[in-house]
Amino acid sequence: MSRLAVVVAAAGTLLVGTAAPGGNGIEDKPAHVIAETGRQSLLTARSLHWEGQTKDASGTYVVDFRLDREGNCVGTVEVVPKGGRLEIIKRGQDVWMKPDATFMRVQVPEETGKATSEMLRGRWMHGRADDASLREFSAACNVAHLQDAYMPEPFAEDDVEKGAKALVRGTPAITVTGRSGADWATFYVATEGKPYLLRIQGQIGGVQGEADFSEYDKPVPSKTPPPADSVDVSDLRQPGGPA
Numbered sequence: 001m002s003r004l005a006v007v008v009a010a011a012g013t014l015l016v017g018t019a020a021p022g023g024n025g026i027e028d029k030p031a032h033v034i035a036e037t038g039r040q041s042l043l044t045a046r047s048l049h050w051e052g053q054t055k056d057a058s059g060t061y062v063v064d065f066r067l068d069r070e071g072n073c074v075g076t077v078e079v080v081p082k083g084g085r086l087e088i089i090k091r092g093q094d095v096w097m098k099p100d101a102t103f104m105r106v107q108v109p110e111e112t113g114k115a116t117s118e119m120l121r122g123r124w125m126h127g128r129a130d131d132a133s134l135r136e137f138s139a140a141c142n143v144a145h146l147q148d149a150y151m152p153e154p155f156a157e158d159d160v161e162k163g164a165k166a167l168v169r170g171t172p173a174i175t176v177t178g179r180s181g182a183d184w185a186t187f188y189v190a191t192e193g194k195p196y197l198l199r200i201q202g203q204i205g206g207v208q209g210e211a212d213f214s215e216y217d218k219p220v221p222s223k224t225p226p227p228a229d230s231v232d233v234s235d236l237r238q239p240g241g242p243a
């Protein structure tokens with residue numbers, strides 16, 4: 001997962017000052033305080049809904065995840081326009097993944113992908129989070145991983161400048177932007193209700209990205225695939241595969 005995946009990921013629950021009726025007062029704060037409020041809200045979020053995309057020379061990657069601090073998640077990764085789609089569920093130490101036929105054909109070496117698709121027959125592959133083939137996806141399922149990997153440093157006074165007001169899916173927000181050479185990131189923080197970070201847009205190293213954040217602290221759906229719809233990853237490594 002690239003760093004932009006969270007110049008593409010932050011959230012907000014820190015209230016600042018005394019809010020006027022209908023507003024929370026954040027737009028009157030200095031730019032670095034607004035940005036740091038967003039950062040702190042990510043650090044304190046127990047769970048969230050993250051919808052984002054990154055774009056580079058190889059294509060566009062679209063993610064849609066609900067995830068929490070305990071490492072539970074439900075989500076999808078899609079490679080646009082013709083790279084396929086992967087569904088992911090993680091509950092505790094159990095991980096399920098379901099790639100579609102296009103994903104297997106494009107993302108997996110030809111013979112391996114074809115053989116795996118034939119063995120899965122539309123079912124989920126299932127294994128433990130520490131399995132070598134699932135470990136990378138498992139790590140990405142934890143909010144704490146996003147917090148630690150992408151927002152480690154606090155914002156200083158000269159890091160960002162205040163911008164215009166905006167709407168993010170109908171919610172009023174104030175923007176702040178940070179720049180370094182050709183790289184930039186704009187943070188959208190809610191000006192009504194709790195000052196959550198609602199969106200980040202940016203570009204780092206030529207990679208463009210955007211992410212929206214919502215459903216803070218709401219439980220991740222707990223439904224998991226039944227055993228009859230799953231194939232153990234160890235079976236996929238055996239000649240002949242599962243029955």
